[in-house]
Amino acid sequence: MRTKTASTVLALAAALTLSACGGSDDKAEDKPIADVSGGEPKKSPITLDDAKAKPDLVLKDTSEKQYQLVKETAGRPVLLYFGYTYCPDVCSTVVSDMAAAAKKLPQADREKLRIVFVTTDPERDTPARMRKWLDAQGGQDIVGLTGSFDTIQAAAKPLGILVDKPKKEKDGSVTVSHGAQVVGFSPKDDKGHWLYTAETTADQYAKGLPKIVKGENP
Numbered sequence: 001m002r003t004k005t006a007s008t009v010l011a012l013a014a015a016l017t018l019s020a021c022g023g024s025d026d027k028a029e030d031k032p033i034a035d036v037s038g039g040e041p042k043k044s045p046i047t048l049d050d051a052k053a054k055p056d057l058v059l060k061d062t063s064e065k066q067y068q069l070v071k072e073t074a075g076r077p078v079l080l081y082f083g084y085t086y087c088p089d090v091c092s093t094v095v096s097d098m099a100a101a102a103k104k105l106p107q108a109d110r111e112k113l114r115i116v117f118v119t120t121d122p123e124r125d126t127p128a129r130m131r132k133w134l135d136a137q138g139g140q141d142i143v144g145l146t147g148s149f150d151t152i153q154a155a156a157k158p159l160g161i162l163v164d165k166p167k168k169e170k171d172g173s174v175t176v177s178h179g180a181q182v183v184g185f186s187p188k189d190d191k192g193h194w195l196y197t198a199e200t201t202a203d204q205y206a207k208g209l210p211k212i213v214k215g216e217n218p
Contacts, residue, residue, distance in 0.1 A: 045194035052192035055155035059147035062131035078185040084121035099138040101205030188215035
C-alpha cells in the first residue's frame with residue numbers, strides 16, 4: 001500500500017477542520033452550523049513531507065500599517081492561522097491555546113516567534129476589533145492582519161486551507177467558512193513544515209514549540 005502523501009494528509013486535515021459559523025450583527029451570538037470535530041490527532045503537529053511556501057501576503061496590521069508577511073517574518077518561526085473574530089468557538093480556542101503555549105517559552109524564544117492571525121471576514125474584522133479580540137484571547141503579541149478578501153483567499157489556497165467568502169443569509173446572519181488548520185513555518189528555510197488541527201491542545205503546542213523555534217521537527 002502506498003504511503004499517503006503530505007498533500008493527501010493536508011486535504012484530510014482540512015476536511016476535518018472546516019468551520020462555518022453565522023451571526024446577525026456585532027452584538028448577536030454566532031451559532032456554529034457545521035461539525036468541526038474530528039477527534040484529537042494522535043500526533044500534533046503533523047510533519048509535512050512537501051514543505052509549503054510562505055504566502056507573499058501584504059496586508060494591514062492592527063496598527064493600520066502595511067505588513068509584508070515574507071519580509072517581516074523572514075528567518076523567524078511562524079504559526080499562521082486564518083480565522084475571524086466573530087467565530088463562536090473554534091477560532092478563540094485555537095488562538096488562546098497558541099497564546100498560552102507561547103507564554104511558556106523562554107523570553108528569547110518568545111521574541112523570535114511570530115503568531116499571525118489573518119481574518120477570513122475582512123469586512124467586519126476591522127484592525128481595532130481584531131486587536132481587542134486578540135488581546136482578549138491572551139494574544140497581545142499576536143499579529144492580526146486584514147485586507148482584500150481575494151488576497152487572503154489566494155494566500156490560503158496553496159496551503160490547502162479553504163476560505164470561502166462570507167455569505168449574508170436571508171435572516172441577516174453571516175456564514176463564514178474556513179479551514180481551521182495552523183501552519184508552522186521553520187526559521188531555517190521560511191517554509192511550512194508542520195500542520196496543527198483545530199483539535200490540537202495548548203499542551204501539544206507547548207510541547208512542540210521549543211523545537212519549532214529552532215527549526216526542528218517536534
